[in-house]
Amino acid sequence: MPCSDVLPATRVVIADDHALLRAGLSVIANAAQAFQVVGHAEGPCSLEALLGARPCDLLLVDLHMPQEEQPDGLAMLARIRRLHPMLRIIVFTADDDAEQIDLAFNYGIDGFVHKTSAASELLDAMQSVVAGRRFLCQATRVRLAQRLPPDTSPLDALTACEADVLRLLREGLSLTRIAEMRKRTVATVSHQKISAMRRLGVAGDAELFALLARLQRH
Secondary structure (H helix, E strand, C coil): CCCCCCCCCEEEEEECCCHHHHHHHHHHHHHCCCEEEEEEECCHHHHHHHHHHCCCCEEEECCCCCCCCCCCHHHHHHHHHHHCCCCEEEEEECCCCHHHHHHHHHCCCCEEEECCCCHHHHHHHHHHHHCCCCEECHHHHHHHHHHCCCCCCCHHHCCHHHHHHHHHHHCCCCHHHHHHHHCCCHHHHHHHHHHHHHHHCCCCHHHHHHHHHHHHCC
């Protein structure tokens, strides 16, 4: 038989407590040939059971589902990341609190999409995180950029190594990938990122992504 060049679809699980939203997200994802929705969950416990029983590559999850035994959505993310380290995770929620977004990225999510985003942007997010890049939706980047002081230091205030790390982060590369490319340790690259953030006066990853997006337009 001739070999097929068609790659297998990315298996997607959708977790949200609103059935209508789950159905809409399924239609969006299944319409793209690259994705196949393989399961739905309406709460943290049903989500954990589903992830344990069914292979999945990508999770779309709301942080604010009924929590059942779970203390909060961030604790749910931490547990999922610990149990499924290779799973790509996109938080899809109406919350745009900068601290919550930063904490979610610290717990290991790959993308954040606000529920006001267009379907095309959600698909962009799914494609980006599957390719190994982080994603923050445009609406949230704009809101976070508005929180930054107008005189935020430009990238030329950084050392060459710090600017290089931020440039690669802006392109969507992970710290691990940057370390491999630049033949440094992950700890060194992480220190350069943190040092750059201090110089730029940003408090977390969400504000950093917003700043990099703003600087890219100039």
